[in-house]
Amino acid sequence: MTEAAEAGPERHRVFFALWPDEATRSAMSRATRAAVQASGGRPIAKDRLHLTVAFLGELTAAGVAAARSVPPIEIGAFELTLDAIGIWPESRVLWLAPRSLPAPLEALEAQLWERLAAHGLEAEDRGYRPHITLARRARPVEAEVVPVQWRVEELALVESFPDGRSVYYEVLERWPLAGAE
Numbered sequence: 001m002t003e004a005a006e007a008g009p010e011r012h013r014v015f016f017a018l019w020p021d022e023a024t025r026s027a028m029s030r031a032t033r034a035a036v037q038a039s040g041g042r043p044i045a046k047d048r049l050h051l052t053v054a055f056l057g058e059l060t061a062a063g064v065a066a067a068r069s070v071p072p073i074e075i076g077a078f079e080l081t082l083d084a085i086g087i088w089p090e091s092r093v094l095w096l097a098p099r100s101l102p103a104p105l106e107a108l109e110a111q112l113w114e115r116l117a118a119h120g121l122e123a124e125d126r127g128y129r130p131h132i133t134l135a136r137r138a139r140p141v142e143a144e145v146v147p148v149q150w151r152v153e154e155l156a157l158v159e160s161f162p163d164g165r166s167v168y169y170e171v172l173e174r175w176p177l178a179g180a181e
């Protein structure tokens with residue numbers, strides 16, 4: 001590390017995500033195992049499966065505090081049906097996703113960014129494509145998926161720690177989704 005980097009403020013790589021419970025993780029893992037194997041890709045461990053809602057990037061401690069102050073969001077718990085499996089050829093990411101973007105998830109993402117903007121945080125201008133990364137360096141696969149029903153009941157703020165070729169995540173805080181019910 002250079003002296004300049006050492007002298008700079010410490011950064012935290014954080015994102016808002018939907019963090020599945022144990023039963024949902026198992027269901028995701030079971031439903032996608034064959035496709036992951038067929039893709040020949042490097043699987044994401046079951047305990048790291050997640051759906052990113054808003055990626056904030058490298059924040060200072062003050063930025064993390066601002067992000068923590070944003071929830072609760074006025075969205076109730078909702079059902080997410082994960083019924084599509086596919087690959088992005090550019091990134092060679094194999095993913096599990098909802099075929100259509102459910103309104104509550106769209107609203108959650110929009111409200112988060114609306115409130116984050118008040119803290120000077122902005123989304124990258126590349127559109128929101130909600131997905132769960134299943135494997136990296138995957139080959140295209142023709143896969144049907146038995147739909148996974150996910151009852152989404154909370155929002156999480158997560159920190160990402162690069163760990164060699166892999167990554168480690170730590171949930172910093174969770175908020176129940178209960179607002180609109």
Ligand code: ATP
Pocket residue numbers: 013015051052054055124133160161162165166167
């Ligand atoms: P790695 O990049 O080390 O392979 P990762 O992508 O899981 O692992 P991060 O890059 O820290 O780890 O990303 C954390 C989460 O945020 C992941 O779900 C990732 O897909 C998502 N993410 C990363 N960068 C962006 C971005 N620029 N825009 C939207 N989402 C992003």
Ligand code: MG
Pocket residue numbers: none
């Ligand atoms: Mg990444």
